[in-house]
Amino acid sequence: MSKNLGTLEETILLLVAVMVDAAYGYSVSEEYFNHFGQRISISAVHTVLNRLERKGFIRSEMGGATNIRGGRRKRIFRITNLGLTTLENIQRNRMKLWDMMPKLNSNI
Amino acid sequence: MRSDDLENKPPKWADRFLEWYCSVNRIDEIQGDLYEAHYHRSNRIGAKKANLWFIWDVIRFFRPSSFGKQRHIPNPFDMHLNYLKISYRNFIKNKVYSSINLSGLVVGIVSCLFISLHVLEELSYDRFHPYPESTYRVVMDMFNKEELSAKSAPVYAAVGPNLVIDYPEIIESTRILPFGNGVYSVKRPDGSLVRYNEERAVYADENFFQIFGFPLIDGNPVKVLSERNQVVLSESTAKRYFGTENPIGKTITYRGFREGVVTGIMQDFPENSHMQFDIVSSLKSWDGFEEWPQNWGWYDFYTYIRTNDQADINALADKLNNYLETKKAESYENTGSREVLWLQNIADIHLYSKGLSWEMGENGGADKVYFLVIIAAMILIIAWVNFINLSTARSVKRAKEVGLRKVVGARKLSLISQFLTEAFVYNLSAVILSLIIVFVSVPIINGLIEVSLERTMLLSLNVIIGLIILIFLGTIVSGLYPAFVLTSFKPLNVLKGNFYNRRSQFGFRQILVIFQFTVSIILVLGTVTVVKQLKFMQSQDLGLDIAQTLVIRAPSSSRGGDDLINRNKVFAAKLEQLPEARGFTVSSVVPGVENFSISSFFTRFDPKLRRDCYRVRIDDKYFSEFGIDLVTGRNFRKELQSDSSSVILNKEAVKLFGFGSPDDAVGETLNPGLRYQWKIVGVVENYHHSSLKESLDPIIFYYHPTSGNFFSVKLENGKYQQIVSDIEEIWDEIYPDNPFDFFFLDEFFNRQYKSDQQFNVVFRGFAALAIIVACLGLFGLVSFTTEQGRKEIGIRKVLGASVMKIVLLFGRDYAVLITIAILIAFPLGYYLMNNWLQDFAYRTNIDPYIFVIGGLTVVVIAFLTVSFKSVSAARSNPVGALREE
Numbered sequence: 005m006s007k008n009l010g011t012l013e014e015t016i017l018l019l020v021a022v023m024v025d026a027a028y029g030y031s032v033s034e035e036y037f038n039h040f041g042q043r044i045s046i047s048a049v050h051t052v053l054n055r056l057e058r059k060g061f062i063r064s065e066m067g068g069a070t071n072i073r074g075g076r077r078k079r080i081f082r083i084t085n086l087g088l089t090t091l092e093n094i095q096r097n098r099m100k101l102w103d104m105m106p107k108l109n110s111n112i
Numbered sequence: 113m114r115s116d117d118l119e120n121k122p123p124k125w126a127d128r129f130l131e132w133y134c135s136v137n138r139i140d141e142i143q144g145d146l147y148e149a150h151y152h153r154s155n156r157i158g159a160k161k162a163n164l165w166f167i168w169d170v171i172r173f174f175r176p177s178s179f180g181k182q183r184h185i186p187n188p189f190d191m192h193l194n195y196l197k198i199s200y201r202n203f204i205k206n207k208v209y210s211s212i213n214l215s216g217l218v219v220g221i222v223s224c225l226f227i228s229l230h231v232l233e234e235l236s237y238d239r240f241h242p243y244p245e246s247t248y249r250v251v252m253d254m255f256n257k258e259e260l261s262a263k264s265a266p267v268y269a270a271v272g273p274n275l276v277i278d279y280p281e282i283i284e285s286t287r288i289l290p291f292g293n294g295v296y297s298v299k300r301p302d303g304s305l306v307r308y309n310e311e312r313a314v315y316a317d318e319n320f321f322q323i324f325g326f327p328l329i330d331g332n333p334v335k336v337l338s339e340r341n342q343v344v345l346s347e348s349t350a351k352r353y354f355g356t357e358n359p360i361g362k363t364i365t366y367r368g369f370r371e372g373v374v375t376g377i378m379q380d381f382p383e384n385s386h387m388q389f390d391i392v393s394s395l396k397s398w399d400g401f402e403e404w405p406q407n408w409g410w411y412d413f414y415t416y417i418r419t420n421d422q423a424d425i426n427a428l429a430d431k432l433n434n435y436l437e438t439k440k441a442e443s444y445e446n447t448g449s450r451e452v453l454w455l456q457n458i459a460d461i462h463l464y465s466k467g468l469s470w471e472m473g474e475n476g477g478a479d480k481v482y483f484l485v486i487i488a489a490m491i492l493i494i495a496w497v498n499f500i501n502l503s504t505a506r507s508v509k510r511a512k513e514v515g516l517r518k519v520v521g522a523r524k525l526s527l528i529s530q531f532l533t534e535a536f537v538y539n540l541s542a543v544i545l546s547l548i549i550v551f552v553s554v555p556i557i558n559g560l561i562e563v564s565l566e567r568t569m570l571l572s573l574n575v576i577i578g579l580i581i582l583i584f585l586g587t588i589v590s591g592l593y594p595a596f597v598l599t600s601f602k603p604l605n606v607l608k609g610n611f612y613n614r615r616s617q618f619g620f621r622q623i624l625v626i627f628q629f630t631v632s633i634i635l636v637l638g639t640v641t642v643v644k645q646l647k648f649m650q651s652q653d654l655g656l657d658i659a660q661t662l663v664i665r666a667p668s669s670s671r672g673g674d675d676l677i678n679r680n681k682v683f684a685a686k687l688e689q690l691p692e693a694r695g696f697t698v699s700s701v702v703p704g705v706e707n708f709s710i711s712s713f714f715t716r717f718d719p720k721l722r723r724d725c726y727r728v729r730i731d732d733k734y735f736s737e738f739g740i741d742l743v744t745g746r747n748f749r750k751e752l753q754s755d756s757s758s759v760i761l762n763k764e765a766v767k768l769f770g771f772g773s774p775d776d777a778v779g780e781t782l783n784p785g786l787r788y789q790w791k792i793v794g795v796v797e798n799y800h801h802s803s804l805k806e807s808l809d810p811i812i813f814y815y816h817p818t819s820g821n822f823f824s825v826k827l828e829n830g831k832y833q834q835i836v837s838d839i840e841e842i843w844d845e846i847y848p849d850n851p852f853d854f855f856f857l858d859e860f861f862n863r864q865y866k867s868d869q870q871f872n873v874v875f876r877g878f879a880a881l882a883i884i885v886a887c888l889g890l891f892g893l894v895s896f897t898t899e900q901g902r903k904e905i906g907i908r909k910v911l912g913a914s915v916m917k918i919v920l921l922f923g924r925d926y927a928v929l930i931t932i933a934i935l936i937a938f939p940l941g942y943y944l945m946n947n948w949l950q951d952f953a954y955r956t957n958i959d960p961y962i963f964v965i966g967g968l969t970v971v972v973i974a975f976l977t978v979s980f981k982s983v984s985a986a987r988s989n990p991v992g993a994l995r996e997e
Contacts, residue, residue, distance in 0.1 A: 028141065029142075029145035030146075030148045047172035050142065050173070051177070069144070072148050073143075073148050076141070076144030077141070
């Protein structure tokens, strides 16, 4: 399986990394909306999260239940070291590219 | 919890759909997320829109990654090992209940095994013949004026040979004439005379050994009976006469003058044959044999036929119905009688010959067999009921286990299979234990009630298949209900511990207890009735005195001519000098001996109407020695020459011939105008010639003082041993060629009740077993409920209840059940006992006291069982019960 990250995958991986101990299907989709203003369906989030877990970028464990959830437990996701280094690599490469960006007219 | 607690519920059907398709591994995150989203959405955009979104999400989740109902399925082998382990631990933990359960089952299965052995033996009768399917016995119903007068096992001499000629489907027939009894003797090389009285000697047609499956050890089956005066001996009989010598070709003498040649040795007849013969002689030895195919008057011949494979038995039976009508039309016309032939398959003779007269041996036990089967089944069912009862009662204890198993994810099916496994283990071990017990105790039982059960039969295919079926049936019957009860508990209630209630509603368990006690009471009632009937029959006035009577089989071996008559006179004279002998009489039969002697008679009122009547030849002392009262007329007189053509009737015969009163009969003549006509000189009281199962027989007594088959000697009280040896001395002096063969008449007569006595013993045994098993169950049940109620007892005692009150409280529940059982058992028992008694011509009445005994026995035993446990519970210190909490 490719260890490459798609754009949505990268975004969600970032969200999981940010939301320490609070990342699960619904909260991630809400957070996504809060940051990007775009709705993303829960089922899509689940798909991505599962894919990330299979690729080894995140791991999960069952967390607590709440009344709102009808007594169902959350699957809490956490970023793995692999996930973190991959994110950092991407970020570093991007920064390199940004640094190489010629200084254009700031008016543009 | 679940969505019920939420304010706005998502659409139920969508929710269910989700739960249906979603795997258990993923339901938490998916459903939880959707609920959570739904909750926030309904706050934000309203319930309706949130619902739509919910449905949409459910549909979007409907994809393979959510499916896969792969639960964690436990390794079935491991699981069953665990079930076995738990069963074992439970057994060890509750030794009392477990052993009650197990011993009940063992008792039930042991009874079943014993009875199956008996039944298998009964069913195996006469299956060893070469053509069991196509061999039949011809028997006949005899009607007098359209009224059934007798069902006769033997038929006319002519029937066999003529059937073979008239019906092509009948291949062959063979006849057996049961008149070979008497003294047989052999002169040994050393000059000594070996002599025995043979009781099981017959004459048979030459194809006897071809139709029947009695193998010959020596001799050609086609030839051993083909000539006059040929004799075939059974192996053990041959040993008696010839020892180790080869008997073939040797001479054996019958009744001192008729010589036969031993042509064959047959194996001793197997136990499971309705025929039991030691000596078979050729039928041709009889004078007049050649004329028998025309003899339609003499019906002492047991006749067997063999049909070919194409024969339609029903059609043949129809044809036989009218057969005698065509052959004896004239005689029927004259006498107003009628006879109908019918067929019995040879394998049916032993079980289904009820009501046939002049039968060989004791046949017709089908009813008893059915009866025993029912009893065994009842005991087994009672044992199963115990298992059901105790298991469900114990469910209180097991409920926690069940609750826990459910919580950790056991499904209903696996729980049911657990309890079925447990029932299976019980049933299997019960069967194995029972097999061992039966195997060990068969010889003991055989000795105890004089039966011959064969324990090798235990290993026959039928029994093994039966046992396997029994194990599975038992597992289902005894395991299924407890399994359902136990698995139906709600784990939460169970674990909280608040579901037990001593006085539960009138449920299945109560009905089972009622059933057990109904059966027990009926069995006790039956036992009491059987015992009463037996006592009744043996104490009933027979109409004659058979006490202190020594009966000697009269000598039959003669030196020819008047030899025996002369010697008998000497013997009688010598006996009279013996101080211990009070009296002496000679007769053709004695009470308890089957009378084959029957003739037909008519009176002057209706010469065409012939009636069959038993004949007994006696001397002038018969009536006085046996204490039979003369009603009217006179006894035979020695000095009257004319008494050789006089007869005396019993009252039953007076009725048979239609005389108005005994006085009217005296002076009349029987068979007037014939060459032999008989003048009636007296009438005597009726007496029971055979057991009280039969009604009174009409008898005509002839005067024949010089010869008879039995010498009856009335003895003074005292040392019978001495008397017998004295008489034997005289006997040996006068009849050196005849064996001294005697019996005491009262013992002999009561031997007719042997099978009833056996039945009685068996019945009592099984009744006791049934009650024991039922009480075991009751004991288990009571000890359990009292144990469960320990706290209640403790509290009651603390509050001041007396021991008595507490015992009564616990006993009351059972008292109700037993009362109901009594109400059911009494009428049912009455009906059954009445039915059984119908078999007896003379029967005891069913007294109320039988019911008192039956009811009391069971009530007392049940009361003891209940109080045994509840008293000790009630007397215990309440502190013990109350402090553990």
